Amino acid sequence: MTLLQVRGLNKSFGGVRAVDGINFDLQEGELLALIGPNGAGKSTTFNMVGGQLKASGGSIRLLGKELVGRRPRDICRMQVGRTFQIAETFASLSVVENVQMALLSHYGKGFSLFGSARKLYRDEAMELLSQVGMQHHAERPCSELAYGDVKRVELAMGLANDPRLLLMDEPTAGMGPEERNDLMALTKRLVVERRMAVLFTEHSMDVVFAYADRMIVLARGRLIAEGDAQYIRNHPKVQEVYFGTGKTFENEQAPSQVTP
Template sequence: MSLLAVRNLTKRFGGNTAVDDISFDLEAGELLALIGPNGAGKSTTFNMMGGQLPASSGSVRFDGRELLGMPSRRIAHQGIGRTFQIAATFASFTVLENVQMALLSHHRQVYSFWRPAIGRHRDEALRLLEQVGMGSQAGRPCSELAYGDVKRVELAMSLAGKPRLLLMDEPTAGMAPAERNALVALVKSLVLQNDMAVLFTEHSMDVVFAYADRIIVLARGQLIAQGSAQQIRAHPKVQEVYFGTGKTFETLAPGATPP
């Protein structure tokens, strides 16, 4: 049985079908990329899986348990982490305090602005920061960090719940090419170390083709292809959706984003 099984997932907004009857599987230890042009339905798919948006129909089963209909907080406690296109951290808190806050939430402990988190789960938070290469910056406010480092802090926060599945929506958005590759290489290493599954959306094809174990492609809400990087590069329907005619992914400049 697959760790994640998505079947006939559909989302309609009035007369518009944003996600149209898509099905796919994800295994433990796999880094799966979900790609497609703007408006393909990627974020809508993520938001249904994460409980931020109700599905019109279909099924999303994680380790045999149905997720659709669960609130997002309960989904997180099933062993599913989530990062967003825009990093969600407390800018005025230190790097360490942000991860401590995530650990308080995971342990379902009450936090109050009148009862600072300092000292609670400190060692565990530091271990998570070391995993993502941010241990040396634990005492800095997040407001002082470069954007790529903020993304690393968000990754550490998402790992606080010891997820077996991590959903990452545009994890490298706004990052320079070197930062993009470093972050996804880090995620890939965490997948291998922890036998964790990752589903991520991404516009940067260099990152997708370099690190994804498998790729699924959406266009206008429909799943049009899935396979290895080599298979997706050569898939005529995918090339048509991204480029029209006369271009291929091989002609795309390194680090560039398809139109």
């Protein structure tokens, strides 16, 4: 089932067109990578989908409902979750309290007096932590966690609104190879189990080729290629914009399963 439809999307900053007429779809149960060299328009496109930037033109539809013009918090209420390049957690709060905060926000409950809210949604928070393998660290302050574990907590927070669509901005930034693989394998499993979709940006090509079901490649604000790992790996225009003529992705890890 098609979850997200992007048509004719563009964004201009003054006289500069950062995104120029992009079209793509995202299916339920799919992990879609949005990649391209620096300045390609990835972050601009990503932030238009999440509502952080307003499109200059075009359409972004989630299950037929238009997202363009909606505020980020309104998009969040439409079951769109998000994680950030730099993990956004409350370092002084415990792991479970961080997830409770996300649930309180989702349910529209105030948390100015958090002491009186510590029991609210605790069971739900623990269930989310169990899904990301962090239930045994529930009472630890986030400040004590390794960065890879902080990213797992942030992922649990991103699941608090039971998202149909999860936006992940550079999910493995700052992580070592083992942590990167662990986080993306977990994300892949959650996509399948929850039947949600993930749109993610990523600079680590090993992560992209190993875990993305499909990729869209931008260059200078335009979509230049779309397809599975094998197609993107061998696409001459993609090789040109990343490496220059004659170089390839041959040293990157191939995914274990390719979706045509």
